[in-house]
Amino acid sequence: MKMTMILMCLLGICIGTNPPAEPTSDIPSIHFIENSMEGVFERAKKEGKMVFIDFYGTWCPPCKYLDREVFSNPDVEGYMEARFVCVKLDVDSKVGRKYADRLEVISLPTLMFVRADRKIVDRIEGALSPEDFLRVAKSSYSE
Numbered sequence: 001m002k003m004t005m006i007l008m009c010l011l012g013i014c015i016g017t018n019p020p021a022e023p024t025s026d027i028p029s030i031h032f033i034e035n036s037m038e039g040v041f042e043r044a045k046k047e048g049k050m051v052f053i054d055f056y057g058t059w060c061p062p063c064k065y066l067d068r069e070v071f072s073n074p075d076v077e078g079y080m081e082a083r084f085v086c087v088k089l090d091v092d093s094k095v096g097r098k099y100a101d102r103l104e105v106i107s108l109p110t111l112m113f114v115r116a117d118r119k120i121v122d123r124i125e126g127a128l129s130p131e132d133f134l135r136v137a138k139s140s141y142s143e
Contacts, residue, residue: 106125
């Protein structure tokens with residue numbers, strides 16, 4: 001009985017001292033279209049932008065690095081939002097697998113910079129630092 005009371009007190013302390021996670025909406029991040037390619041190229045043409053596709057897996061550590069360190073970088077976010085329609089495709093989803101097969105994605109992450117006319121300008125396999133990612137994005141956009 002004494003042990004049960006101690007455990008209940010400890011549980012109460014643990015639950016009571018852990019506030020719910022705060023939303024991170026104040027952290028900048030690229031706004032991605034998730035697991036859909038519907039209307040992406042039409043939107044890019046209409047807005048005068050290119051298309052950026054991030055092929056990822058929820059289980060992929062380098063993909064998580066990109067989300068945490070690169071796509072949330074204010075310089076990267078600002079540049080990409082102004083010039084690209086950005087799409088994330090989970091290769092384990094039906095749509096993601098379809099496009100990964102079609103575009104011969106064999107490793108993750110795979111990043112593609114594509115013109116509105118569907119011509120692939122650049123393809124990167126693996127994670128990059130925010131600075132290197134921005135350099136590739138700028139080079140792809142200027143082509």
